[in-house]
Amino acid sequence: MKKIGLIGGITWQSTQLYYQLLNTKVSEELGGQSSCECIIESVNFADISAKQAKSDWQALHAQMTDIAVRLENAGAEVILICANTMHLSVPSIKEKITVPLLHIAEVAGKVVKERGFQKVLLLGTKYTMELDFYKDILKNQFGIEVMVPNTEDREIVHTIIYSELSKGIISNESKQHYLDIIKKSEKDGAEGVILGCTEIPLLIQQDDCDIAVVDTTKEHAYAAVEFAIN
Incomplete structure (x- = not known):
């Protein structure tokens, strides 16, 4: 080993x-x-x-x-x-x-590709959602179309990570915020959601969502x- x-x-x-x-x-x-x-x-x-x-x-x-x-x-x-x-x-x-x-982005891209998805929502810190280092790997190496939440929702996702999840705080209200954002992406054609922050699986699991969840930590x-x- x-x-x-x-x-x-x-x-x-x-x-x-x-x-x-x-x-x-x-x-x-x-x-x-x-x-x-x-x-x-x-x-x-x-x-x-x-x-x-x-x-x-x-x-x-x-x-x-x-x-x-x-x-x-x-x-x-x-x-x-x-x-x-x-x-x-x-x-x-x-x-x-x-x-x-x-x-981790290459691992996520491989999983998305194996599942046959073309369009996914990426959730993470504002740096992961807004900078290109992660999205470029998904697009250029795997041909995946990547969606991110709007500006207001990105701030919500980011704030929950830093003010709650990083401290081990699990809130049903915050969970609902995430689920609402994921629901919006479904309406725009997302086939799956990449939990592109290793704390998000503390809050969101596959059983919570109608679309496929890629747990990057796991x-x-x-x-x-x-x-x-x-």
């Missing part, structure tokens, strides 16, 4: 999901008392969030790259960033590491296990 290196804490709420999913999947695949071989370096999210708010992406790229290098030096044979937004740093990271990095973790054991 290859050792998985995790850049975590972005936020710790979703990182604990990764740890649970990785170990559960390894146990299912290998049986017995098998569990995941992994290394986690977990950051202070207050620091990350402050830099994001200032659009200090260069500092974040340097920070993410330094962590990835430390994980490789500690024996990691594949790297995961436990957050969708910080995949903005992937080009910088790949210049400095020699082990593979599993890109799919990313499962792809890592497949890589690690095969």
Whole structure:
């Protein structure tokens, strides 16, 4: 089994999901008392969030790259960033590491393509929804048409992530806001919704929605296990 290196804490709420999913999947695949071989370096999210708010992406790229290098030096044979937004740093990271990095948008795109969908709603932080780094992979590598909510709804989605989900706060009112936004996308032809923030699965699951849900946290973790054991 290859050792998985995790850049975590972005936020710790979703990182604990990764740890649970990785170990559960390894146990299912290998049986017995098998569990995941992994290394986690977990950051202070207050620091990350402050830099994001200032659009200090260069500092974040340097920070993410330094962590990835430390994980490789500690024996990691594949790297995961436990957050969708910080995949903005992937080009910088790949210049400095020699082990593979599993890109969460590529994992999501593969799942969408396998399910045969052409048009999907992307939910996430405002950075993930508004910048091109994620949407371009879905469009250019997989031919997927990507929708995002309108400006007001993007702000609602983003605020709930940072003010509630990152702190482990689960609100029925916020859940309804998300479901209303997903419903709007259905009317505009969305065949599925990508939960493009690793905290959103804390709030939204497939059973809540009429259209298909792509849980990037789960799919990313499962792809890592497949890589690690095969």
